[in-house]
Amino acid sequence: MSIISSDIQWFKSIQADSDGGTISSNQIADATLNNLFPDTTGDQSAAGNITYRKIFLKNNHGSLTWQSVVFWISSQVDSDESFSVALGTSSDTDPEAPSYTTPLDKGSGLSIGDLAPAASQGIWIKRTTPAGATAFPNATGILKAEGDSL
Amino acid sequence: MSTVNSTLTLRWYLFVLANKTLELIWDLYVKASKTLTLIWNVSKIVKKTLVLIWDVDILASKTLALMWDVTVLASNTLTLIWTLIGRVEKTLTLPWNLIGRIYLTLSLKWNVSILVNKTLTLIWTVRVLASKMLDLIWNVRILVSKTLTLMWSLIGRVSRTLSLIWNIDRLVKKTIPQKPTVASIERTPRIPTVERIDKRGLR
Numbered sequence: 496m497s498i499i500s501s502d503i504q505w506f507k508s509i510q511a512d513s514d515g516g517t518i519s520s521n522q523i524a525d526a527t528l529n530n531l532f533p534d535t536t537g538d539q540s541a542a543g544n545i546t547y548r549k550i551f552l553k554n555n556h557g558s559l560t561w562q563s564v565v566f567w568i569s570s571q572v573d574s575d576e577s578f579s580v581a582l583g584t585s586s587d588t589d590p591e592a593p594s595y596t597t598p599l600d601k602g603s604g605l606s607i608g609d610l611a612p613a614a615s616q617g618i619w620i621k622r623t624t625p626a627g628a629t630a631f632p633n634a635t636g637i638l639k640a641e642g643d644s645l
Numbered sequence: 646m647s648t649v650n651s652t653l654t655l656r657w658y659l660f661v662l663a664n665k666t667l668e669l670i671w672d673l674y675v676k677a678s679k680t681l682t683l684i685w686n687v688s689k690i691v692k693k694t695l696v697l698i699w700d701v702d703i704l705a706s707k708t709l710a711l712m713w714d715v716t717v718l719a720s721n722t723l724t725l726i727w728t729l730i731g732r733v734e735k736t737l738t739l740p741w742n743l744i745g746r747i748y749l750t751l752s753l754k755w756n757v758s759i760l761v762n763k764t765l766t767l768i769w770t771v772r773v774l775a776s777k778m779l780d781l782i783w784n785v786r787i788l789v790s791k792t793l794t795l796m797w798s799l800i801g802r803v804s805r806t807l808s809l810i811w812n813i814d815r816l817v818k819k820t821i822p823q824k825p826t827v828a829s830i831e832r833t834p835r836i837p838t839v840e841r842i843d844k845r846g847l848r
Binding site for chain 2: 538
């Protein structure tokens with residue numbers, strides 16, 4: 496049986512607030528408020544702020560390898576903020592180490608390669624809040640990963 | 646082979662500071678404070694300027710008072726000089742008045758002499774006029790005398806003429822006897838009548 500969407504799961508990293516380290520057992524609930532990033536406070540929006548988070552993309556299929564996986568930003572944040580992403584290792588903790596890009600389509604997306612069953616790939620996400628950003632409820636950004644399956 | 650994708654939608658709230666108004670008020674407060682400080686400094690400068698002006702005013706006032714005193718002193722000095730001039734003037738006025746009196750006296754005498762001269766001239770004129778009047782009266786008297794003489798001569802001639810006529814008349818009457826007239830009869834005495842006697846008795 497082929498890999499289906501429900502076999503692909505997103506997990507937080509192990510460190511507090513999911514800001515680095517190995518994969519945790521906490522799966523990220525899709526389309527839920529504050530499911531990864533906290534609210535941007537007034538002080539942060541006034542002064543400008545950068546928040547890093549590390550997540551893991553996991554192939555939770557029992558036997559099939561998810562092949563030629565590509566990761567990109569499907570929908571940029573609809574507030575004044577923005578996402579940029581970078582690939583991480585299985586346990587790195589320094590968010591500023593990788594080089595961040597802003598791939599907005601699959602063509603420019605980050606290539607993860609094949610993900611074996613139960614394998615995962617660390618991904619750093621950088622949320623940039625410019626100084627003086629305008630208030631926004633339910634700021635939303637969408638990440639997307641796509642690969643092939645037998 | 647099929648394509649499998651997975652999406653992850655991340656959501657959060659973006660807040661902004663709600664105390665911007667307070668910051669604005671704080672900024673306004675700071676600006677107002679600075680403005681008040683500026684006003685305070687300006688007021689201090691103004692105050693010092695006013696004090697300076699006041700000192701200058703006092704100095705000017707004292708200078709004016711000094712000038713006033715000097716003026717009063719000068720005025721008193723001028724008054725004294727004026728008084729002295731007045732005294733000198735009065736001293737000089739006395740002989741001047743004396744000279745004036747002498748002049749007036751001489752003028753009066755001159756006028757009196759002129760008046761006397763004119764009076765004498767008038768008297769002389771009156772005397773000449775009276776002389777001419779007397780001459781006129783004398784001439785009139787002579788005229789009247791001659792007129793009376795002439796009239797006397799005329800009267801003499803008339804008298805002579807009348808005498809002549811009278812004599813002629815008497816001569817005529819003696820020559821021609823005349824009858825008694827009624828008037829001559831009336832002039833004769835009459836015998837008293839009874840009636841006349843009664844009228845006398847009644848009285």
